[in-house]
Amino acid sequence: MTSNGTRWALTGAATVTALGVGRVVARRRRRHQPEREGGWYVVNRGITVDRPVDAVIGFWTDRERLDRALAEWATLEQLADNRWRCVARDPAGGGTEWRAEITVDGPRRLSWRVTDGPAQEGHVELVPAPQDRGTEIRAELRWRSGPVRRALGLTTGSDPDLGLRDALRRIKSLIECGQMIDTRRDPSGRSPAQEKATDKVREKLMSGGRA
């Protein structure tokens, strides 16, 4: 793998990682049924990042920066050339572990497959946006509902979609301004019980946003 390829793969790994978190945060949300194709749910989402394609790939060169950026949500570990392990922090405590295989399919396209965890695969493509608008990150995500997910009541399966949109928004924000704004725990005159109720509202307002 070229070093550009490695960097690029890191983008994918970060997407997968962020996805893991999105999934955990968003798991109780319900929306309309996504498309189904041969037993797989499929969604396509895109977001525009105000940087040239090379910069979007290059952002991930700095492994330290990446780890710092992801610190709040997950840790990322490269197991082999194309194999990655990520542990997403669950806000409710504990973590969700993923192993994924990431393949660079071309200079601007990569795909991944979760090898150990929920049945999920996807690909990301970077397309220069028109009119000096930077780069379009276009992602397709496919997943299946396994027996475990069914038992957990996750069969409608719209949550990975919300997770994908969160992940794209997060990646855009990290590249464009180095952080993801968080206003939870900002000062307020709320009692702990009121704060908890407000956190629920915040979660609804945060989760899924357009991508």
Place this chain on the structure above:
Amino acid sequence: MRALCWEGVGKLAVRDVPEPTIRADRDIVVKVRASSVCGSDLHLINGYLPAMREGDILGHEFMGEVVETGPGVQRLKVGDRVVVGSVVACGGCWYCRTEQYSLCDNSNPQPVMAEKLWGHSPAGILGYSHAAGGYSGSHAEYIRVPFGDVGAFKVPDGVPDDAVVFASDAMPTGWMGADFCDLKGGEVVAVWGAGGVGQMAARAAQLLGAERVIVIDRLPERLGTASERLGVETINYAETDVLEALREMTAGRGPDACIEAVGMESHDVGPIYAYDKAKQTARMQTDRPTSVRQAIMAARKGGTVSIVGVYGGLVDKFPLGAAMNKALVLRMGQMHAQRYIPMLLDRIAAGEIDPGYLATHPMSLEDGARGYEIFEKKEDGCLRTVLHPQAA
């Protein structure tokens, strides 16, 4: 620390709350010295804009002193006296790069309601409900300001706190309202609303070349202040037929540009109607657009209507036919604070604009609830109440 919190529709109280801390590299913490009320707060307090939660700290027009900076802050240091734009902007997205700061892509971490209501989410705004990001506001002893280098500006020595505070919101809003009119010199500009925003819009229109500025309101004290301070003409809409008066004052043409600085609580209208989905999601009421309607009817053919009064949802009886057939230019938006503040500070320092007269009611933070009452009822000639959280 002490902070003025929203406790439910129409209810405010000062409470003890935790102090803010640096949470991200680019944050600063500002010790608030002056924090003004704004017409926009009334929409929140009265429940016209959705998503306030009990305990939210209000306030978004303020200035103070930097007391802490994150490691990523370069332009500011502890001790700097700064004014902070109400709008939060990241400085790194396409909208920020093109100086459309109030449309920043990355500063509203809670965009879902805005996206449902409006299709996309604009920038977050400090102290402006959970639909605008859920940021704590400035009616407090301290406030965390994200992206400090982008949003906070050092203010010139010698300009009093109670004047420079308006460079945070009322001035850039008024300036943008006039900027939208694309004045070339010699125009007649009409301004609806003689509040802080309308007054600053009127002054901006003069500085940008308008030959005549006509301010419309029903409050004699405010109209009086506008004519004394700015030398504008005035119309009292409670006593005069505004459309008739404007036509007559312009020998039949109508104003070249109309600036609407009133907003959704525009006075003297009928019932509030329900509307479907957005209302369900938002528990929101319909806006009252009297002054917008009037501005559209008044504007000359091919003229501009510039809306800086805040609207949140759907309006009824919008005279689209008048706008279409008269080929009007409609401009509107939340203000791009960061684009205008440096220029406005220069103009304050040069004496071209003196916004200090807006601070009619300086008060302590503890008197905040009363301060809003005076402002809302426009008692005692109140233009703006300015709270001083550091005062005893």
